[in-house]
Amino acid sequence: MAKRLCVFCGSQKGANPIYAEEARQLGRAMAGRGIELVFGGGHIGLMGVVADAVLEAGGQVIGVIPQGLVERELAHRGLTTLHIVKSMHERKALMADLSDAFVALAGGYGTADELFEILTWKQLKLHAKPIGLLNTSGFFDPLLMWIGAAIGEGFVKEKYRGDLVVENDVRQLLERMMPTPTVSRSAYAGGRL
Numbered sequence: 001m002a003k004r005l006c007v008f009c010g011s012q013k014g015a016n017p018i019y020a021e022e023a024r025q026l027g028r029a030m031a032g033r034g035i036e037l038v039f040g041g042g043h044i045g046l047m048g049v050v051a052d053a054v055l056e057a058g059g060q061v062i063g064v065i066p067q068g069l070v071e072r073e074l075a076h077r078g079l080t081t082l083h084i085v086k087s088m089h090e091r092k093a094l095m096a097d098l099s100d101a102f103v104a105l106a107g108g109y110g111t112a113d114e115l116f117e118i119l120t121w122k123q124l125k126l127h128a129k130p131i132g133l134l135n136t137s138g139f140f141d142p143l144l145m146w147i148g149a150a151i152g153e154g155f156v157k158e159k160y161r162g163d164l165v166v167e168n169d170v171r172q173l174l175e176r177m178m179p180t181p182t183v184s185r186s187a188y189a190g191g192r193l
Helices: 020-030 047-056 067-071 087-096 108-121 141-152 158-163 169-176 185-189
Strands: 004-008 036-039 059-067 080-083 101-104 131-134 164-166
Touching: 004 087, 004 108, 020 047, 020 087, 020 169, 036 087, 047 059, 047 131, 059 067, 059 087, 059 108, 059 131, 067 080, 087 101, 087 164, 101 108, 101 169, 108 131, 131 169, 164 169
Parallel strands: 004 036, 004 101, 036 059, 059 080, 101 131, 131 164
Antiparallel strands: none
């Protein structure tokens, strides 16, 4: 079972308050399921919202941030663990290594960069970890249309469509990406638990 979820999301909160609310819901749901957060280490935007929600719910948060962003006073100082690295490349590699699954929330260029890099790594079989999108208020609908067009025009193979789990609901997304283990009646009845 996956224990650490890497969240890619905006360094801004966005124009609609629903984005921050969904980030809070994700953070609380993760902590409630014992899933640790791995993220970019910032205290601002949706990054800060999801990290604060996990921490407030008693969960564990691992941040990874380049020294240059620490110097700009963007690092979250209340995390369980904060890794300070030299570059954005090192940041993304360490976040990937520390994580069992990945999910993107609403965001800008950085979020898209992280999402597509991790999708590309999966396509190249550099990892086999689940990747998801929390499609709050249809934010990713244009991106999903583009992916459909890329598949339709032969730039992406159809078999890679399934590499991305898309849900509008936090709990459904987590359940599809990181299913809760079930206890069989026979295991319980046999005294093994």
